[in-house]
Amino acid sequence: MRVLFSIFLGFMRVLGIQLIKSGARPHEVPYYGLCDYSPQTIASWLRDYRREGFEGLKPKRRSDRGRPRALSPELQEQLLALRQEERSCPASVFYEQLVAKGVILPDAVSYATIYRFLKSRGLLGREMRREPERKRFAYDTVNTLWQGDVAAGPYLRVGNKKVATFLFAFIDDCSRLVTFAQFFTSEKFESLKVVFKEAILRRGIPQMVYVDNGKIYRSEQLQLACAALGIALINTKPYDPQSKGKIERFFLTVRQRFLPLVKDEHLKSLDNLNRSFWQWLEEDYHRQVHSALGMSPLDKFMSQFSQVKMVSDPAVLEPLFFKREERRVHHDATISINKRLFEVPPQFIGNRVEVRFDPEKLERVLIFVAGKEVAVAQPVALSVNARAKRESKLSFASLQGGGQN
Numbered sequence: 001m002r003v004l005f006s007i008f009l010g011f012m013r014v015l016g017i018q019l020i021k022s023g024a025r026p027h028e029v030p031y032y033g034l035c036d037y038s039p040q041t042i043a044s045w046l047r048d049y050r051r052e053g054f055e056g057l058k059p060k061r062r063s064d065r066g067r068p069r070a071l072s073p074e075l076q077e078q079l080l081a082l083r084q085e086e087r088s089c090p091a092s093v094f095y096e097q098l099v100a101k102g103v104i105l106p107d108a109v110s111y112a113t114i115y116r117f118l119k120s121r122g123l124l125g126r127e128m129r130r131e132p133e134r135k136r137f138a139y140d141t142v143n144t145l146w147q148g149d150v151a152a153g154p155y156l157r158v159g160n161k162k163v164a165t166f167l168f169a170f171i172d173d174c175s176r177l178v179t180f181a182q183f184f185t186s187e188k189f190e191s192l193k194v195v196f197k198e199a200i201l202r203r204g205i206p207q208m209v210y211v212d213n214g215k216i217y218r219s220e221q222l223q224l225a226c227a228a229l230g231i232a233l234i235n236t237k238p239y240d241p242q243s244k245g246k247i248e249r250f251f252l253t254v255r256q257r258f259l260p261l262v263k264d265e266h267l268k269s270l271d272n273l274n275r276s277f278w279q280w281l282e283e284d285y286h287r288q289v290h291s292a293l294g295m296s297p298l299d300k301f302m303s304q305f306s307q308v309k310m311v312s313d314p315a316v317l318e319p320l321f322f323k324r325e326e327r328r329v330h331h332d333a334t335i336s337i338n339k340r341l342f343e344v345p346p347q348f349i350g351n352r353v354e355v356r357f358d359p360e361k362l363e364r365v366l367i368f369v370a371g372k373e374v375a376v377a378q379p380v381a382l383s384v385n386a387r388a389k390r391e392s393k394l395s396f397a398s399l400q401g402g403g404q405n
Contacts, residue, residue, distance in 0.1 A: 053371030054228070071109065071117060078103065079114070083123050091115050091124055142304045143204050145173040147247040148196070148211040153183050154259060157267050165273065167254065168195040171247050172203070173210075175300035176290055178250060178281060179203040183273050189216045190360050193321050196222075200229070200317065203301070204308035208232040225320040253285065319366060322356035329353060334380060337365060342377035 026034040048056035071079070082103070086094055095111045098104045104114075118124050139145050153165035168191050169181035180199035184191040200206075209226060211217040213235045226233040258280050266276045286298040293300050311317055327335040333346045337357060342365050344353070354368040355377070365377035 055371040071113065075104070076117070079117065080121065080123075083118065083121075087123070091118055094118075139174045141307060142172055142174045142177075142301050143206045143308055145208045145210060146170045146179060146199070146206040147173060148192075148209060148217070149247045149251070150187060150192075150212070150214075151251040151254070154262055154267060154273070156185070156270060156273065157264070158269075165270070166191070167251070167277075168192055169247060169250065170196065170199045170209075171250050172206075172297075172301060173246060174304075175297050176246060176250075176293065177203070177286060177297040177301040179206075181277070181281065183270060183277060185270060187216070189219055189221065192216050192222070196225075197317055197321065200311060201314055204310045205229055206231060208234060210234045210236065212236060221321055221323055224324065228320045250285075257284065318358075319356060319364070321358075322364075322366065323359050324354060324356050326352055327355050335377065338362060341380035343380055344377050345375050348375075 026036050028034060045057060079098075082098070083094065086097065089097070091114065092111065095114045098109075098114070099106050115124075148168075148170040151167045151169075153167045156163040156165060163185055165183045165185055166187050167181060167183050170179045171177070172179055180195050180202055182191075182195050182198075184194075207230075209231055211233070216222070217235060223233055258277060261280065262273070262276065266272050287296050289296055290300070295303075325337075327337070329335055329344055329348045329351055331349060333349050334341045334343055335353075335355065336342075337355060338359065340362060344367055348367070348369075351369075353374075356366040356368060357364065362379075366373055367375040367377055
C-alpha cells in the first residue's frame, strides 16, 4: 500500500511540475495574441477535459446571466430615479455625474456596467453614434484569416417566375483568393455549410474566420464545427459592413465584372449560373494581377501553399456540422427525430443521449454519450418489423397454468 501511495505522489508531483512549466510561459491564442494562464487554470481545464471531454471545455452560462451583479436592487432603483431626471444626458456623462455625487465608486462599478444596465431598460438616451477608427490591415500569411459573407445575386427566370439568388463566399485575407463561392436560392444555414465545407476541403483550414452577425453565422452548428477544427470564429458588429472590406470589395468586383457577362441562358437554372460564375472566377478573377499584391490571388496563395493545413480525412468533416440535440430513449429502444423513428442499441433504454444529425437529410444519426460516439441509429422500418418472425409465441394456456407438461 505504501508503494502505491508513493507512486501516486510521484505522479502528482511530476504533473504539478509540468503544469507550472506550462503556465510559466505565455501561450499564443488565435486572434487574441499572447495570453498568460496560471497552473491552476490549466489544471482545471485538464480536469474538465478528462471528466467530460470536449464538452467540458465549452463555456458555462452564468446562473444570474442578464442581471448586473455589481448593482444591488436598491442601487438599481436609485439609478432609475436619477436617470428619469437626466433622460437626455449621454450615458458617459451620466456615469461621471454618478461618480461625482458619490452614488457609485468607479472601482466598484464600471462604466460598462452602467451602460449595459441603461441599455437593458431602454434608457440610453439620444447619443451621437461615433464611427470607429479604421485602419487598413492585411495578414502576411495565407489562411490566417478568411472573411465570409452573402450578397444578393441575379434573378433566375424559371417559366414566368423570377427566383432570387444569393452568393455565399469566403475570401482569404492575405492573397484575396476566393476559397469558395456559390449561388443559392436560399439564405439558410445549409447554403453556408456547403460553401464553408467546400472551401476547407479545397483550400485548407484557416486560423480565423471573420463573418457577419447574422443568425446563420451565430448558429451553434457553425460555432461547434469551428471549435472542433481549431478555428477562431469572429462575428462583426451589427450594421458594420465596412469591417469586412475585402469580401465586400469582391462582391463589388462580381457586380462590375461578372454580372455584365451573364446572358439569358445562364439564368435559366442555378446550375448554369454557377458554372458560368466558377469559370469566370478561375479564369478571370484569380488570374488577374492584384494592385496591392503585385501578383494574382492564385499565385500569391500558391506561393505559400506549403504552409496550408489541409483536412487529412474529408469524411470526418461532414459530422462536425451536424445539429446536436438530446433525446430520451423509449422503452422500445427508439428515438424520434423530426417525426421519424430511429432504433438505438437496447442498453440505452431509459437514458438520455446526444444525437447528431443533418436536419436537411437525416441520412446519418450518430449517438453520443459523454462526448464520445457510441452508436449509429438506424431508421425504423415499420413494415419490416410487422413481418419479422418472433422467437417465441404467446400461449394463453401457459398463462392460465393449463399447458401440457
